[in-house]
Amino acid sequence: MSLRDHARGAVRDEIARKAWRLLADQGFEATTIDQIAEAAGMSRRTFFRYFASKDELVLTRLVESGDRIAEALRARPADEPAWPALRAAFQHIVELQEAHAEVARPLQVMLRAEPALRATRQERRTLWLELLAPLVAERLPPRPGRTGPDIRALALTGSALACFEAAQGAWAENPGVPLASLLDEAMESVGG
Known part of the structure; x- marks a missing residue:
């Protein structure tokens, strides 16, 4: 894997960690992509670069x-x-x-x-x-x-x-x- 792939993987992991916390607290339906993006310190648009x-x-x-x-x-x-x-x-x-x-x-x-x-x-x-x-x-x-x-x-x-x-x-x-x-x-x- 390239350095870029490692960095992308690290960002995906961080997004997932933040998302799992929100999902555990609020549930799937109540948690929005905007909330996940905000918790991960990024825009909604950036979130979609990592997850569809x-x-x-x-x-x-x-x-x-x-x-x-x-x-x-x-x-x-x-x-x-x-x-x-x-x-x-x-x-x-x-x-x-x-x-x-x-x-x-x-x-x-x-x-x-x-x-x-x-x-x-x-x-x-x-x-x-x-x-x-x-x-x-x-x-x-x-x-x-x-x-x-x-x-x-x-x-x-x-x-x-x-x-x-x-x-x-x-x-x-x-x-x-x-x-x-x-x-x-x-x-x-x-x-x-």
């Missing part, structure tokens, strides 16, 4: 989280089974959300409650599934004697994502309950 919309801003952050999960999954021992490797890969995001609960909890509520974000949530789920399923497939044993499409990686990844989303939803609504414990319980109930 509030939806894109939200989706970009969610996709980045998926990239972190994928990196963590790649870093797991090659002989680790898929299900525990997925649980371990989620841990970085779990720790980030728990460390920044004052922002993460309201954002989780917002992602579930605001009708305008339903499509964004679904797009995130699809992107994460497409990103993680091939990595999960590498961890699965061969299927001797079986023919037809191998859907195991999609099924495992989709199940793990559903567990993660269920845990995040419960955590957002129940302060004082650790997200890690909720995720462990959800994944144990499906994987055990």
Whole structure:
């Protein structure tokens, strides 16, 4: 990446940080692009040089989280089974959300409650599934004697994502309950 790309990335990160604070405090619909631009110290026009919309801003952050999960999954021992490797890969995001609960909890509520974000949530789920399923497939044993499409990686990844989303939803609504414990319980109930 060039210096210009790094600078652009830093500005995008700063805009996103300011936006997430506003979104956590006010909700998606109530937060305007003008407010985000003002909080980031720029004009509305400058905001649009970095993001096409509030939806894109939200989706970009969610996709980045998926990239972190994928990196963590790649870093797991090659002989680790898929299900525990997925649980371990989620841990970085779990720790980030728990460390920044004052922002993460309201954002989780917002992602579930605001009708305008339903499509964004679904797009995130699809992107994460497409990103993680091939990595999960590498961890699965061969299927001797079986023919037809191998859907195991999609099924495992989709199940793990559903567990993660269920845990995040419960955590957002129940302060004082650790997200890690909720995720462990959800994944144990499906994987055990």
